[in-house]
Amino acid sequence: xxxxxxxxxxxxxxxxxxxxxxxKVVPVQSPRALTRARRRQAVARFWRQYRTHRxxxxxxxxxxxxxxxxxxxxxxxxxxxxxxxxxPGGPMEAPSGQFPLGTDQFGRSxxxxxxxxxxxxxxxxxxxxxxxxxxxxxxxxxxGHFKGWYATVVMRITDWFLVMPTLVLAIALATVxxxxxxxxxxxxxxxxxxxxxxxxxxxxxxxxxxxxxERSRALGGGHRHIMSRHVLPNVMPLVLAQTTLVISTxxxxxxxxxxxxxxxxxxxxxxxxxxxxxEAGAVSSGNWWYLAPPGLAIxxxxxxxxxxxxxxxxxxxxxxxxxx
Numbered sequence: 001x002x003x004x005x006x007x008x009x010x011x012x013x014x015x016x017x018x019x020x021x022x023x024k025v026v027p028v029q030s031p032r033a034l035t036r037a038r039r040r041q042a043v044a045r046f047w048r049q050y051r052t053h054r055x056x057x058x059x060x061x062x063x064x065x066x067x068x069x070x071x072x073x074x075x076x077x078x079x080x081x082x083x084x085x086x087x088p089g090g091p092m093e094a095p096s097g098q099f100p101l102g103t104d105q106f107g108r109s110x111x112x113x114x115x116x117x118x119x120x121x122x123x124x125x126x127x128x129x130x131x132x133x134x135x136x137x138x139x140x141x142x143x144g145h146f147k148g149w150y151a152t153v154v155m156r157i158t159d160w161f162l163v164m165p166t167l168v169l170a171i172a173l174a175t176v177x178x179x180x181x182x183x184x185x186x187x188x189x190x191x192x193x194x195x196x197x198x199x200x201x202x203x204x205x206x207x208x209x210x211x212x213x214e215r216s217r218a219l220g221g222g223h224r225h226i227m228s229r230h231v232l233p234n235v236m237p238l239v240l241a242q243t244t245l246v247i248s249t250x251x252x253x254x255x256x257x258x259x260x261x262x263x264x265x266x267x268x269x270x271x272x273x274x275x276x277x278x279e280a281g282a283v284s285s286g287n288w289w290y291l292a293p294p295g296l297a298i299x300x301x302x303x304x305x306x307x308x309x310x311x312x313x314x315x316x317x318x319x320x321x322x323x324x
Contacts, residue, residue: 049315050311050315053311053314053315055307055310055311056307056308056310056311056314057311058304058307059303059304059305059307059308059311060304060308062300062301062304063301063304063305063308066118066122066300066301066304067122069115069118070115070118070119070122073116073118073119076115077109077111077112077115077116081108081116082108082112082113082116084106084108087103087106087107087108088107088108088109089103089107089108089109090103090107091103091104091105091106092104092105092280092282092285092287092290094287094289095289099111101114101289101293102287102289102290104276104277104290105276105279105280105290110290111293113268113273114270114273114293114294114297116268117268117269117270117272117273117294117297118270118297120181120267121251121254121255121269121270121271121297121298121301122301123181124181124185124188124250124251124254124269125247125248125250125301127185127189128184128185128188128189128192128250128253128254129243129246129247129249129250130189131185131189131190132188132189132190132192132196133193133196133239133242133243133246135190135193135196135197136193136194136195136196136197136200136242137196137197137232137235137239139154139158139193139197139200139201140197140198140199140200140201140203140204140235141200141201141232141235142154142227143158143197143201143204144201144202144203144204144205144208144231145208145223145226145227145231151201155198155201158194158197158198159194161194162194166191166192166253167253167256169187170191170257171187171260171262173186173187173190173191174262174263175262179263179265180264181264181267183263183264184254184257184258184262184263184264188250188254189250192246192249192250192253195242196239196242196246199238199242200235200238203234203238204231204235207230207231207234207235208226212230213226216229216230237316238316240312240316241309241312241313241316242309244305244306244309244312245305245306245309247305248302248303248306248309249302251298251301251305252298252302254269254271255269255270255274255298256271257271258270258272258274258275259271259274259275259278260275261275270294270298271294271298273290273293273294274294274295276290277290277294
């Protein structure tokens with residue numbers, strides 16, 4: 001029995017693609033474009049996870065409102081509200097329709113002074129926290145990378161700073177230097193870095209034990225390349241979370257220094273308002289409106305930064321198990 005061999009039917013061209021038209025070539029993205037795209041995806045993923053933390057959202061909303069008030073203070077109350085000679089009210093007036101938070105010992109509106117104090121307290125807190133975290137990150141990365149005698153000496157100095165009370169060191173430094181905002185920032189920044197240094201050093205040791213660090217060294221990567229391209233990006237999430245927590249500590253320390261009279265007396269801040277209230281005898285005379293607003297503002301801002309910091313820690317390191 002013979003079987004006839006059938007010729008295969010010719011393949012019909014795809015009707016969707018016109019004959020003779022070249023196929024579209026997908027452009028290849030550059031490395032920088034890929035890096036920017038990945039960063040945008042990482043930020044979007046971080047925000048999606050951050051939004052699941054209700055406490056973190058509350059803290060972020062409070063900080064946004066306070067920052068908006070600080071930026072618009074010159075428009076809302078004007079620069080002349082700090083003047084002692086042109087005070088609109090009488091000394092130590094109770095809260096009223098004209099002065100919702102009362103007046104201070106010179107007759108100035110406490111609400112206007114609170115808005116101006118927001119600018120100084122937030123500025124000092126942010127700059128001092130960034131200085132502290134920068135010093136701690138630099139020391140932590142170098143101590144974890146070089147090891148040996150350098151790490152031993154640096155960490156012993158760090159332990160000495162940890163043992164000494166931070167407030168005492170800040171007071172001593174603020175007493176020696178001239179009274180100004182920059183002195184307060186410097187005093188807080190150079191005394192609150194040890195905790196960040198120890199945390200970053202521990203993370204650096206963990207990163208440098210990974211295999212790709214050995215491969216980088218084998219390919220000729222130097223100390224600067226390893227620390228800047230491999231170690232720093234891996235410790236940045238920890239540094240970011242630590243920054244938000246240090247800001248609240250810096251604001252409290254600034255308020256304490258101002259309350260003790262070690263800040264610039266010509267600049268209005270929340271701690272300075274508490275110092276003025278103490279000197280005016282607001283505690284003994286029962287003028288609560290002179291004490292309560294600055295104290296509550298300091299507590300609210302410190303709590304808001306702490307809530308944001310805990311939410312960021314939970315997003316960057318879910319193993320911490322921070323409650324939402």
